[in-house]
Amino acid sequence: MKRCLPVALVVCLLLQGCVESRPTMLGAPIEGINHTSAAINRFSVNRNGGHNIGPYGGGGTQVCCAVLPRQWREGLTVVVEWEKDPSPYDYATLTEPMFTDAWRVRMEEMRKKNTQHSAVVEVAPYQELGVVTVHFLPCDQVKVAAGTTYAWLAEHPYQYPRRMEVPSTCPTP
Structure with a gap:
């Protein structure tokens, strides 16, 4: 009996190699949609990805990758970081020659x-990442x-208009 135990253990370990394992976390492409008049110079999701998005722009441009669980779970959160330019059209008013000291x-x-x-x-809850x-x-x-x-399809959890105005008072977090 004592000899069978090590043999059984080895057989079990070898059979585990035959089991298909699926990762619990996957990398998913990131896209941004800007519903405001400001520019989003860059952004990230859990410190990954991000690109610039002009006023009322975005969608369609994807960068890699946010790592999220294959299956959604209650309380799932991400950290989004971004830089916002509230006056993106002001650059058109520059009269100094480009790359001069005055321009800089x-x-x-x-x-x-x-x-x-x-x-x-x-x-938002998802069935498949x-x-x-x-x-x-x-x-x-x-x-x-x-x-x-995708954001333009009826099944997308958020259906915001592309152009949204800033309300007279913003909600406090």
Whole structure:
């Protein structure tokens, strides 16, 4: 009997190699949709991905990757960080020749208006992990979906208009 135990243990370990294992976490492409008049200079989801999105722009451009669980679970959150330029059209008013000292000074003054943001955001429930869509809303609010549907389809959990105006008072977090 004592000899059978080690043999049985070895057989069990060898058979485990035959079991198909599926990862519990997967990398998913990230896209952003900006519903505001500001520019999103860059953003990230759990410190990954992100690109710039012009006012009322985005969607369709995907970068890699946010790591999320294959299956959604209650309380699932991500950290979204972004830089916002509240006056993206001011660059058109620059009259200094590009890359001169005067131009660099003006550019630096304009960049000082940019603000840095970070939010812990709940991820909308999904049946299957797909594209991670970050919606940038007025009042520095952010919503995140991560399913297999795209923002322009009726099945997407967030149906915001592309252009949203800032309300006279923003909700407090």
